[in-house]
Amino acid sequence: MKISYSWLKEFVNLNLSPQELASSLNQIGLMVESITAAGEDTVFEIETYANRPDTLGHLGVAREIATLLDLNLKTRNWPLKELPQTTAEMVDINILDPQLCPRYCGLVVKGVKVGPSPDWLKKRLEAVGLRPINNVVDVSNYVCFSLGQPIHTFDLSKLKGGKIKIRKARKGETIRTLEGETVELDPEMLVIADESTPVAIAGVIGGEESGITESTSDVFIESANFNPVSIRQTAKKLGLSTDASYRFERGADPNAAPAAAVMAASLLCEFGGRVSKGLLDVYPAPRKPRTVTLRLRRVNELLGLEIEPEFVVKILTGLGLKLKEQGPQVWTVEIPSFRVDLEREADLVEEVARFYGYDRIPSAITPVKSFELPADRKRDRVWRLKEVLFHHGFDEVINFSFTDPEKEQLWQTGCQPIRLQNPISAKLSILRTSLLPGLVENAVWNFNREAEGVHIFEVGNIYYWEQEETHRENLNLGILTTGLRSGRTWKETEKQTDFYVLKGAVEDICNYLGYENFSFEPVEHPFFEPGQGLRILVKNEPVGLLGLLNGNLARSYDLERPVYCAEIDLNELLRKQPRTFSFQPVPRFPGTSRDLSFLVEDSLNYQQIQQQLQKLNIPYLENFLIYDRFQGKALPPGKVSFSVRFYFRHSARTLQTEEVDRAMQEIISQLKSTLKIQLR
């Protein structure tokens, strides 16, 4: 909202510099966003709030400043040159829906010479960014920006039958607005109609037909009050926001309506107008003023202050509130109708604080009366997991939660996506059902910008309909690795990433989070090339997938290099109880190891062999490590060679060679029967 310094001075005598005025406005929360010199005038762009329609006119801002500086508001007189006829003889006002139009005031001004406004008026409007049109329209804007009360002017001769009906629109009715657009009205919209047709959309915009033109001579002034919600809904439906609707939807002051009508009429007298006798004021159910109880004790309790009662009385009275002492330092406060925001004691506490000055309120430490342990360790574990990934050289990314349905569809995530009702664009119209599409886009972005390798992860929600009407958001982890793992150095050649880089990171996450009971099983999934995907199981329950990205998917993003990616359901993973840490005694006696190389059928994979090895029941066998896998021409066809190192230890003494020999014999004999091994 633009405020002109000269215009403010119509309401209060001020002799502050513009800078001083700005800092005063800031102190009371009318934040000055810019100060612009405009000839002799200075214009302040101030931030106004949705609950303070009273500051949408110069009077309201003047009242605030006058209260802060302890000045009086000027009273202004609006003399009228009256006609002998009464208003009621000329027009008939009929409110058909008093819920939507609580008050309607009207005056007729006859014989107005429509033409350009005088300079003083033009300057006022131009200062606040309005374009002068003609003296009648300019007067209504001047009144609106003075008092914050929108008024509308009609060409009286265009109001058929001199009738003013405030009613809901009828189905099929249309109106051509002052902006020259024909809009269709719906029966929820309030209109101003004459005998037969709508002449204005109430509180939003006037009709072209009944508007003021060069040939207008008799003007009907409307100064009314409309229901804020109704005005807002109408304006939203029509996609129209006008100075009038902006004020009415925030709640205009019903008691400003008569004064605004008189002010406008008085100004029109300057242009040859003569005003109908007696304001026509239709106000079927006058609103009673609100009262609020204010306790000084409460002011001090909420602010952490010791404030003088005299200060409270002075400030609130200055703002137009009426205080009546109810008891010691307790007041019954009558709220003026222009302050729609003041409803509770806390609202009055804010008024006191604003004028006392937030900067003068002392600072204190918020006392702690109890300590609490965090409810769960989930956040700690998520951070731990990120640390594992940082250590493995993965960078963290964050992608938008919305995505392009066309792209997402290619992934066949198997989740029913959640669609937005009012997306920013078609490409951001659904919520993601997987983190991987975003990671792949990040890879493409970076390959297009000189990256030779991309190793990234994201922790974030995916979203989907679990069933009809039941939405779900789930915390996932996505990991992607593609391209060069490390560049060439004087010591080493460059290294490509591979599947085992990804798998190692996944395994380490499980290890370092204490989920040691994990395994993998082959899976066919649309994300991956056939036969190139694994499912991750923790405690035998699936928690995620990893594999080589499906080539067709990769090509749809113009990715030529192999891409390895994983997606893990963190809700599922972190729900599991990790192994509780317990200290293991440090061995006191030396251990010993033996290597064994053997051939097995090449249909057996590492994990199957490992599982058999884990089942071995051999005394003193501490651990084993599969350290080689070999397949090739040197071996009989259909065979694969594995080498395993077995570690043995006795906790209370040094093992003897013969004991280890016997153990190895036992291992060989067990593996011969379970894995059909052939020694090499």
Add this chain to the structure above:
Amino acid sequence: MSSLLKKIDHYRQLFTEQVSRVKEAREVEELRQAFLGRKKGHLTLLFEEFKTLGPEEKKNVGQMLNELKSDIQNSLAEMEQKLKAPARVKQLEDLTLPGRQLYWGAPHPITLFQREIERIFISMGFSVEEGPEIETDYYNFEALNFPPHHPARDSWDTLYINDTLLLRTHTSPVQIRVMEKKKPPIRIIIPGKVFRRETPDPTHLPMFYQVEGLVVDRGITFAHLKGTLEYFIKALFGEKIKLRFRPSFFPFTEPSAEVDIECIVCGGQDSACRVCGGSGWKEILGAGMVDPQVFKNVNIDPEVYSGWAFGLGIDRTAMFAFQIPEIRHFYENDLRFLRQFNRR
């Protein structure tokens, strides 16, 4: 007798001479054999001869002989130690070549900044809470005292899923969720993603991060709000940063405040400053005393309890702190941007 003394003298000289020529451990052993050998060692023989002396002579010669023996033993031991020094290792050719460096992944700057904020509040006894990103109109607006169809909602332009579900426009609904299930005292912060129906531009995006704080207890005042936020901002931006509180409006706090900090980019010296527009101040967070209606909505008696709350945009604050000109950098995920943050 004098002959024995002479011999002692002779062998001392001989030993000194020979030991000075020793270069390998093998030679030490040879010397030991030559002088101390069980059967033919020079000293062994001298001790044999010594036995033939009379008691008077023994006194004098004995001491000399023992001294020589211990000197030889010490000298040999010392020599042995010296020659045991490690075998010579291969020399490095160019120590100025770079070492083998490890690449550590970079945390996203939002994560980094969020953790920094969490750390400060955790040190003040706050705990961290989270809540859903898909919310209902009730938690996102109504319970926070936004009347239906009120223009106050315009500043929280919303992405809707259907008539009741929406993407939360702020982290404040978590305040309601926490207060519904927990009795005061409450002392929490709530970080998380929020969504607005904003067309992307250099300072606006449809998704960003916020952190919310809430304290509820008996006797909580606006002064507590000020003291805590002042400490927080100083912990984040340094002891010297200037800040100001000014009145504002939020439906869920009363009184409401906004906090500005001085522009660290221009210090108020540049009237065309891209960051503060020349005002010298940068708006950083919104705050206030919890509105009594909000307390009523969660069955907390506003006559008994009071509280303060604040909300801050993590992205905007990180932009300001790191002087990042455009918010979209955070979500483009360009590695040349992201990787700068593993140096922090």
